[in-house]
Amino acid sequence: xxxxxxxxxxxxxxxxxxxxxxxxxxxxxxxxxxxxxxxxxxxxxxxxxxxxxxxxxxxxxxxxxxxxxxxxxxxxxxxxxxxxxxxxxxxxxxxxxxxxxxxxxxxxxxxxxxxxxxxxxxxxxxxxxxxxxxxxxxxxxxxxxxxxxxxxxxxxxxxxxxxxxxxxxxxxxxxxxxxxxxxxxxxxxxxxxxxxxxxxxxxxxxxxxxxxxxxx
Amino acid sequence: xxxxxxxxxxxxxxxxxxxxxxxxxxxxxxxxxxxxxxxxxxxxxxxxxxxxxxxxxxxxxxxxxxxxxxxxxxxxxxxxxxxxxxxxxxxxxxxxxxxxxxxxxxxxxxxxxxxxxxxxxxxxxxxxxxxxxxxxxxxxxxxxxxxxxxxxxxxxxxxxxxxxxxxxxxxxxxxxxxxxxxxxxxxxxxxxxxxxxxxxxxx
Ligand SMILES: [Zn+2]
Ligand SMILES: [Zn+2]
Numbered sequence: 001x002x003x004x005x006x007x008x009x010x011x012x013x014x015x016x017x018x019x020x021x022x023x024x025x026x027x028x029x030x031x032x033x034x035x036x037x038x039x040x041x042x043x044x045x046x047x048x049x050x051x052x053x054x055x056x057x058x059x060x061x062x063x064x065x066x067x068x069x070x071x072x073x074x075x076x077x078x079x080x081x082x083x084x085x086x087x088x089x090x091x092x093x094x095x096x097x098x099x100x101x102x103x104x105x106x107x108x109x110x111x112x113x114x115x116x117x118x119x120x121x122x123x124x125x126x127x128x129x130x131x132x133x134x135x136x137x138x139x140x141x142x143x144x145x146x147x148x149x150x151x152x153x154x155x156x157x158x159x160x161x162x163x164x165x166x167x168x169x170x171x172x173x174x175x176x177x178x179x180x181x182x183x184x185x186x187x188x189x190x191x192x193x194x195x196x197x198x199x200x201x202x203x204x205x206x207x208x209x210x211x212x213x214x215x216x
Numbered sequence: 217x218x219x220x221x222x223x224x225x226x227x228x229x230x231x232x233x234x235x236x237x238x239x240x241x242x243x244x245x246x247x248x249x250x251x252x253x254x255x256x257x258x259x260x261x262x263x264x265x266x267x268x269x270x271x272x273x274x275x276x277x278x279x280x281x282x283x284x285x286x287x288x289x290x291x292x293x294x295x296x297x298x299x300x301x302x303x304x305x306x307x308x309x310x311x312x313x314x315x316x317x318x319x320x321x322x323x324x325x326x327x328x329x330x331x332x333x334x335x336x337x338x339x340x341x342x343x344x345x346x347x348x349x350x351x352x353x354x355x356x357x358x359x360x361x362x363x364x365x366x367x368x369x370x371x372x373x374x375x376x377x378x379x380x381x382x383x384x385x386x387x388x389x390x391x392x393x394x395x396x397x398x399x400x401x402x403x404x405x406x407x408x409x410x411x412x413x414x415x416x417x418x419x
Contacts, residue, residue, distance in 0.1 A: 030285045037281055038274035051277055052352035056362050059287045066288065097353055097383050117225060122252070123259035131272045140267065141275075159268050165233070184229035190268070191260035 014078060022070050029066045036079045039161050040086045046156035047090040049145065054090070061089040080167055087157070087171045115185045119195035126194065130203045139202045143193040147186055154179055155186035219247045224254045232261055283364050290361070340384060340392040342375035353382055360388035 014032065021029050033040075040061070044054035065072075065085050072081055130136045144152060157168045158179070169179045197203065224247055230236045231244055248254045267273070340346075346355040347369040355377040356363055362385055363369065378384075384392065 026291075027289055030288045033284070033288070034281065037284060038271075038276050041276045041280060042274050050351060050353065052349050052364070053354065055277065055280060055283070055364055056352075056354065059284055059362065062284065062288060063291055066291070114222075114226070116222075117253075117257050117260075119260075120253040120256050123256045123263065125259070126263055126267050128270075131267065131270050134275075137273060137275060140273065144268070155268070159265050160273060162269065165235075180230065184226070187229050187232075187261045187264050188225070188257070190264045191257070194264060194267070195260060 015074065018069070018072065018074075018078065021066070022072075026066060029062075029069070032078070033062055033065075033082065036082055039079070040082060042156060042160050043083055043086050044090045046144075046153050046160075047087065047094055047149070049149075053093065057090045057093055058086055061086040064089065080163060083157070083161055083163065084167075084171045091172075115188050117188055118192050121195070123195075124198055126198075126203050136202060139197060140194075143190060143197065146193070147189060151182050151186035151189065154182040155190070158183055159187075219243050221247075221251060221254055224248070224251075225257060228254075228257060228261060231258070232265060279364075287361060340374040340378070340389060342373060344374040345371055346374050346377050346384075346389075347371050348377065348382060354385050355382045355389075356385040357388040360385055362387055 017028060017032050021032060037058070040058045041054055044057045044061075045051060048054050048057065062082070062085075065082055068085075072078065144155070147155065153172055154168060154174075157163045157171055158165065163171065165176055165179050165183075168183075169176045172179075224244055227236055227240065227244060231241065236244065248258060345358070347358050347363070348355040349363065349369060354362075355372075355374070358369070358371075374384075
């Protein structure tokens with residue numbers, strides 16, 4: 001995608017806009033942020049688990065990004081830069097707000113036994129149309145929310161924000177090896193959660209939506 | 217089958233990411249040709265990555281973009297104020313952490329955090345009327361920029377808000393927050409915002 005190609009010869013529209021904002025056209029900054037705002041929100045929610053706080057954090061983070069836009073260097077991906085600022089802001093807010101007791105509980109269990117998959121039935125692919133339905137997306141989000149935060153954060157940054165392993169490690173301040181271990185575990189746990197979702201009918205369409213009339 | 221299922225599972229996430237070297241990859245492929253369980257694990261994991269990676273999973277509250285835009289545009293017109301807040305937020309965060317850590321360190325009790333005095337907002341006048349949004353953990357003065365929806369705000373006194381565990385907004389209540397710097401416990405590193413709380417963990 002042209003937007004993510006800072007080394008290419010052609011100056012992209014995004015690079016042009018960045019240069020304009022760096023020269024003081026602050027009012028155009030939102031246009032730069034808009035393509036990524038949904039990803040920024042998802043990152044903040046993963047860390048804070050609260051939509052109102054996450055929205056405030058995204059706003060604060062983008063004000064900081066604007067204030068520091070001259071420090072953005074063209075070798076980096078702009079989206080990654082914005083996500084990292086947002087993740088920092090969210091982590092900072094969580095540390096500020098959580099009680100020490102909660103923090104201690106969270107950090108406690110570091111070395112957990114390996115996770116063994118539970119469901120080995122033939123995998124049924126989740127139909128892409130199912131994602132059109134808000135209640136399906138809510139079920140998926142709820143499943144994700146049941147993961148411990150260290151797994152959830154890594155999974156969201158890697159698989160929803162599409163950061164690579166190294167960027168994920170850097171954003172969260174953990175090692176590449178930890179990212180890999182946590183990502184494996186998050187993916188395996190979600191797989192079992194989705195398997196039980198199938199059993200609970202999350203992804204099955206209502207009979208008459210398929211064109212088979214329930215009365216026919 | 218040279219590999220065990222357990223070994224395949226340990227590598228399966230790297231496999232999905234294309235991050236295993238050719239020899240291991242071939243051994244995994246060979247195992248999976250024979251093993252329906254591992255094929256199921258692989259197919260399910262690929263589905264997890266595909267489904268959660270779908271753009272449609274990125275829901276935002278309605279009006280999110282409008283509010284962000286409004287906030288950015290408003291600040292774009294006030295560059296000097298922006299410069300000031302950009303510094304203020306991290307500084308207040310450090311002060312808040314210092315305040316909490318300082319208190320806990322000397323009291324030695326987690327429960328003490330529930331006391332109003334343990335909160336970073338202890339200099340806020342107790343009878344000051346403050347507002348908060350349902351579900352949020354931060355309280356504000358009415359009219360603060362960070363309030364995103366002024367329809368269903370909850371109002372209470374600052375004293376009650378603090379007692380219930382809400383945290384003061386670093387924007388609108390900053391003048392009460394800049395003076396909560398507590399004595400610094402030994403070994404506290406104020407440069408790294410991660411370390412102070414961790415340093416408190418009990419052995
Ligand atoms: Zn196997
Ligand atoms: Zn406020």
